[in-house]
Amino acid sequence: MLAKIVASVFLFVITFLPRLSLADWAVNMTEGVTDVSRSVYSLHMQIFWICVAIAVVVFSVMLWSIIHHRKSAGAKAAQFHENTTIELLWTIIPIFILIAMAVPATATLIDMYDTKESDIDIQVTGYQWKWQYQYLSEDLAFFSNLATPKEQISNLAVKNANYLLEVDEPLVIPIGKKVRFLLTSNDVIHSWWVPAFAVKKDAIPGFINEAWTQVEEVGIYRGQCAELCGKDHGFMPIVVKAVPYEDYLVWVSDKKTIIAEQEAAAAxxxxxxxxxxxxxxxxxxxxxxxxxxxxxxxxxxxxxxxxxxxxxxxxxxxxxxxxxxxxxxxxxxxxxxxxxxxxxxxxxxxxxxxxxxxxxxxxxxxxxxxxxxx
Amino acid sequence: MHKKLILQLSTACLGMFLFGFALVPLYDVFCEITGLNGKVDLVESKKKYHAGVDETRLIKVQFIANRNENMPWKFSAQNKEVVLHPGANGQAIFYVKNTTQREMIGQAIVSVSPSASAKYFHKTQCFCFERQALKAGQEESIGVVFSIDPDIPEEITKMTLSYTFFDITDAIAER
Amino acid sequence: MTSISATEHHGPEKGLMRWILTTNHKDIGSMYLIFSLLMFFIGGSMALIIRMELVEPGLQVVQPEFFNQMTTMHGLIMVFGAVMPAFVGLANWMVPMMIGAPDMALPRLNNFSFWILPFAFTMMLSSLFMDGGAPNFGWTFYAPLSTTYAPPSVTFFIFAMHMAGVSSILGAINIIVTVMNMRAPAMTYMKMPLFVWTWLITAFLLIAVMPVLAGTVTMMLTDIHFGTSFFDAGGGGDPVLFQHLFWFFGHPEVYIMILPAFGIISQIVPTFSRKPLFGYPSMVYATSSIALLSFTVWAHHMFTVGLPLVGELFFMYATMLISVPTGVKVFNWVATMFRGSLTFETPMLFAIAFIVLFTIGGFSGLMLAISPADFQYHDTYFVVAHFHYVLVPGAVFSIMAATYYWLPKWTGYMYDEFLGKCHFWCSFIGLNLTFFPMHFVGLAGMPRRIPDYSLQFADFNMISSMGGFLFGFAQILFVIVIVKCVQGGKKAKAVCWEGAKGLEWSVPSPAPYHTFETPPNLPDEKYP
CATH class of the missing domain: 1.10.760.10 (Cytochrome c-like domain)
Structure with a gap:
């Protein structure tokens, strides 16, 4: 029986192991490309290491007991059952650790809530299952749909590198400018999330929410809807293209021309x-x-x-x-x-x-x- | 012995059930105080600010017009934004048209962002939370007159006023 | 109701009617436990369907709409059908025996509150076969996805939730009355075993929040069918209000699922350490303060809905504070083991795994409490990893530990220790393989509740799925151990664990059909 289990586990491992490509295993939060995302990342790492330190202490004591205070190793049980000093200590010390965590967290949060003096305002509207972007100061609005072909989803074609993270019309924003997002929804609650910016905000029907970002590096940043919004919740990605300001201006006028041409084509x-x-x-x-x-x-x-x-x-x-x-x-x-x-x-x-x-x-x-x- | 305790516990249960419902108005009060969700005072206020108009500051107010899912009406903000001093009156004009072939009833929901600014936003004339019945093809311009409390925190320099039109024709018919 | 005694010195009735009409706390406890085991397997099969779909990118096994039904039903069944009834079952069996009472205070109510459950969950499960399918809006059923946009079966779901809620409330009332009125005369509150203490506090939590859930689903019902608009923005309501109401129930609810587990671990660790529990009074105070704090932290589930800054800060601080009493508990357990005389029978293995893995879940919980960081964690697999770490090796492992611990008392036979250990190790490895990689994919950006994912998440998801299958199939061993133990084996002594203390061990194994018809005396010790 046991041999059989071992054999099947072995078989299982050699069948599946080659398919695991160690190279592109992402195991941690992205540092991102904004001030906010970097402070969120450092906050995350800071708390993580504090937790690891506490875990090492607690689990070492436990492991020590498991090894040295075994009955089979001849341990006789002590009968103590309280110690006021130590009980006070392990109540008070954690409180100080928590305060040490709360201080930088509060600072980051205040920064995230500071939406004043934005350069560009974009309204983001969630739809089942796509996003609409409206540039408030320009007369420009468009929808952004999943671009991954159905055949790839149903495994009839080879999947692209950006499978499920590609759209037909990405959101384009300039780098170095403060972009303010106004989020709302057309139907159910969605949540607009771009990890590289550390921006995640719910889009709620009838109400308006705010978030902002200031991207420093040119690039294409991808995210997904983060709130269950029905059948195709997993199929409404977000793609943001960050470009230099001059390129952004060119893009805006080009985009307007294209939309005008498309409308003229109706004639x-x-x-x-x-x-x-x-x-x-x-x-x-x-x-x-x-x-x-x-x-x-x-x-x-x-x-x-x-x-x-x-x-x-x-x-x-x-x-x-x-x-x-x-x-x-x-x-x-x-x-x-x-x-x-x-x-x-x-x-x-x-x-x-x-x-x-x-x-x-x-x-x-x-x-x-x-x-x-x- | 058991009876008294059972009675107390059942009363507590009933109390918590009712408390659940009491949370609904409590939540509205809470929203009004904190401006949570960008909810603004529903009552049209005739508030006079003792501080008068604060001419040292300017605040930009943007107007957004949205339609919820199946609302086919045309709905837009005539002026995209207004810049004004806290304490002074500002005006926004919204245009709405029933583009369908039937009479419909709509209702506009207002929301202000950032939410911290909501409690400083006062309307003296507004169409929010009022039913708008429009006949087929009927159009209308609706004005909103508002002012901003000069007590508004320094860091708020820009606000967004959003109206979302919902189609409530069927909901009304059902009732 | 207290006068059922002298005439009932006979054993149980024969046949099916015994189970339908029984008012015996041991019978009802067994039925609760068997029911929850059945639900555990049903909910578990749904989890395996989810893991099957997620083995590889692309849609292979199910379509998104069915996938959403699976995630929803898996959550609802596990929370309301498996974990909660299992704890009520354990309370039924053990609370009267631990406090020296002849039965629960309200035996007929006890029978009623159990028999509601099979009907509630039959109704809930039947929605899978309805037109439009089962509820597909997640176990948190956020409006308006669960109201305006819900499948027609939502009405059945609401009714099932009402029934499950009534069952829990009646169970809670019964436990409170039993504990407060029926303890052996010598048993003061500070001499109650911790399992009784944690259940008493849990029962108060249930009474405080289950009615709020009932109110919330009632509001959904009137929104859907009677034209109100509590949660519909179009009618002047607010979908965010739903989330506040839900989590006002939901956060205490997660403590409802973990406090009795704390109690169980506090029974088992001293037994197998042969040493009294360290810091009994601080355990009681910590449990109470966790329960109280649980009412002040609900909005930490809603950091991204756009709360005002002060709100975010308040809920962040309050949530962080909960880690203090929780830490005290963990330190107390470790201190109990320290300088003990440890043996590692199956219940102890599950208890140690509980302490280690629950602590890991607690750490990720602390990370999630940090509001700015939560903007990155929220609604990702990191959250899924977190709550499965506190619920599976937390609640579920404690239930398994309790089962192994008290099984000899229930059946009169020792279970098969070798099979029990196999079950433990397979479960332990399986669950870590399943849930640990979820931390990584979550941090790397995989949202929860998606049937298909982009390529960079593929490898960890495959590992998770393999672990899931190992964990799932390991539970068959659990059933084998239980069935074997019920059928026979080595006779169990009254005190079948060397270090076991408490009134439940003063009765023979198996525990007779009626116990403590006259109140017992207690050993003269300061704490149990």
């Missing part, structure tokens, strides 16, 4: 093939999480689109639900999230994919006219 005539191609892209990013890539949905929360009444019959009803959402369900109002071309494309796609061959083409101009009204 031209789109062919069925173009719309279907664009529509599939939009569908995979925005709709597939719930309605599934094959349009079959997940009953009962997320209804199927394939062969459904909505996607095969009344066009106006279909457009209305995509633009305005459906109250009391997870269906969001996409008029606020997508431009006219993307909306037209995705509706066209839904009406023609997976055997929903209605042949309907929704013109971007028409959607544009509806949006104009808004």
């Amino acid at each position: 031209r005539v789109w062919t069925m093939a173009e719309l279907m191609e664009q529509g599939e892209k939009v569908y995979q990013t925005n709709c597939a999480a719930c309605h599934q890539p094959n349009g079959e949905g997940i009953s009962p929360a997320f209804p199927a689109l394939k062969g459904s009444v909505i996607a095969t019959q009344d066009q106006q009803a279909h457009i209305d639900i995509v633009l305005n959402g459906k109250a009391g369900t997870a269906m969001q109002a996409y008029a606020a999230q997508l431009n006219a071309v993307d909306l037209a494309a995705v509706i066209t796609y839904e009406r023609n994919a997976w055997g929903n061959n209605t042949g309907d083409l929704i013109a971007p101009q028409y959607i544009q006219s509806l949006l104009k009204d808004k």
